Amino acid sequence: MTNAIRVPEGFSTFKFLSILILSNYVFKMVAALADTIPFYIGVKYLSTYLNIDPLKEYRKD
Numbered sequence: 001m002t003n004a005i006r007v008p009e010g011f012s013t014f015k016f017l018s019i020l021i022l023s024n025y026v027f028k029m030v031a032a033l034a035d036t037i038p039f040y041i042g043v044k045y046l047s048t049y050l051n052i053d054p055l056k057e058y059r060k061d
Helices: 013-050
Strands: none
16 A cells, blocks of 8 residues: 555554554644633623523523
């Protein structure tokens, strides 16, 4: 296969895949943390600006 990921010399397949998988999960975690906070801030300010309650369906009044 010419499009396969090549394992560098000196790495076992398990070690290489472990590093690859862990680095991908760390990237996903950092990206999720980086975009979640702005979305929460945006919802807070937009709901105030538009005069709506985003939690209206979940409250038992």
